[in-house]
Structures are given as structure tokens and as C-alpha cells.
Amino acid sequence: MEIDNVRTLQEREEMVRKQILSRNVKDERVTQALLKIPRHLFVPEFYRKYAYHDTPLVIGEGQTISQPYIVAFMSELLEIQPTDRILEIGTGSGYQTAVCAELASEVYTIERIEGLSQKAEAVLESLGYRNIHFFVGDGTKGIPEYAPFDKIIVTAFATEIYQVWVEELKEGGIIVLPLGEDFRQTLVRGRKQNGSLKIEKHGSVVFVPLIEDTP
Numbered sequence: 001m002e003i004d005n006v007r008t009l010q011e012r013e014e015m016v017r018k019q020i021l022s023r024n025v026k027d028e029r030v031t032q033a034l035l036k037i038p039r040h041l042f043v044p045e046f047y048r049k050y051a052y053h054d055t056p057l058v059i060g061e062g063q064t065i066s067q068p069y070i071v072a073f074m075s076e077l078l079e080i081q082p083t084d085r086i087l088e089i090g091t092g093s094g095y096q097t098a099v100c101a102e103l104a105s106e107v108y109t110i111e112r113i114e115g116l117s118q119k120a121e122a123v124l125e126s127l128g129y130r131n132i133h134f135f136v137g138d139g140t141k142g143i144p145e146y147a148p149f150d151k152i153i154v155t156a157f158a159t160e161i162y163q164v165w166v167e168e169l170k171e172g173g174i175i176v177l178p179l180g181e182d183f184r185q186t187l188v189r190g191r192k193q194n195g196s197l198k199i200e201k202h203g204s205v206v207f208v209p210l211i212e213d214t215p
Ligand code: SAH
Pocket: 063, 064, 065, 066, 089, 090, 091, 092, 093, 094, 095, 096, 097, 110, 111, 112, 113, 116, 137, 138, 139, 140, 155, 156, 208, 209, 210, 211, 212, 213
């Protein structure tokens, strides 16, 4: 157990050095969170040996855990503050959720596949997080009961920015999402100013699709 902890910490140190700092993610709170969170616990047993590799991994139900660098970059773009209440759309493995929970006050995370939500909740509970609220449902509809949010992060690609997300974002708040179509998406950051989003583009990415549940 002890040896295992030392080994995985070394793997995280190497991951942060080679994959994150080398690509210019500078937010020290983000890199500290990546050093702390045991990413291997968020991936299926079979893939644990690859947990700190520079790649996304399969987590079941046709979904993936994002590449560590992408998690770090999206977290940096969110400019997370300790007082933030964050909405995350696409809980998946719960790894990005953990990064948000380390840096923010409260995280509201919604996942359409119940089995994934339950698995993520079990891991995050066992790690002692008490500021995460889990929802099963369609994140394209937001979570009106808990809005407005300081930040919104979408971890599957969307073909449009839903108006409800803009409405559920506080004035001055930030949304980060992959926007586009199959295999061609741009990482986008929107800042809400005077009720609408001011958009910046941050490079090409590849995510699984956001699936809208038809009513
Ligand atoms: N941040 C996660 C990424 C998981 S992949 C991680 O690193 O593990 C994206 C997730 O979004 C998948 O689990 C998928 O099931 C979920 N998803 C897709 N469409 C959704 C929707 N409309 N509402 C909520 N979650 C959705």
C-alpha cells in the first residue's frame, strides 16, 4: 500500500512535468490538484497501468476519461476561484469533477448514464469529497434548481451553446466547452458580459459527443 502510494505519486510528478508544465499550463492550483488526485482510481482496473499516460482511456459505456493535459488546460481556462459554484456537464469517470472539487466551493455534476454517475460518486466519496452534488439526466437542460453558477464546464462536445447554459451562468462567469462536430471541435471559452457570451478559441480537440435526450 505504502509502496503503491509512493509509486503513483512519482507517476503523477512525471505526468505533471512531461505533459502539463511542458505544454505551458501554469496555474499552480491546477497542477497541485493533479499531483494530489489518484487518477488511477478513476479508470477501470484493466487500464490502471496506463492511468498516467498522455492519452484518454476507455471507461465503459462507450465513454472516455479525458487526457490529463486536456483536464488541466480546461481547468486553467475556467480560472477557478475557491468561492466558485461550478456546473459540470458529463461526470464520466469523475476525474475532472475531482479537480473542480479541489479548487472550488461546490460542484454540481450531471451525467446521462446512471452507471457512470454511480461509479464516479463511489470513488469521489471514498476519497472524502463532500462538496460534490451528483445528478443523472440531460445536461443540455442545465440544473435550474441550483443556478446561477460561476463557472460551467462541458466535457463532451456540443454542436451549439445552449441558451439555458448562458442563462444559468452568472454575469462575469465563464463557460468552457468543446464545440463542433464529430472529430472536429474547437475548445472554446465564453465569458458572460452584459447577458451574452464573449467567445475565445483555444485550439482543436477531440471529445465524445454530448447526447441530447429527446423528451
Ligand atoms: N470529464 C469526464 C469526461 C467523460 S466523457 C472524464 O474525464 O472522465 C463525457 C461524458 O458526458 C460521458 O460520460 C457521457 O455519458 C456524458 N454525456 C453525454 N451527453 C450528456 C448529456 N446530455 N448530459 C449529461 N452527460 C452527458
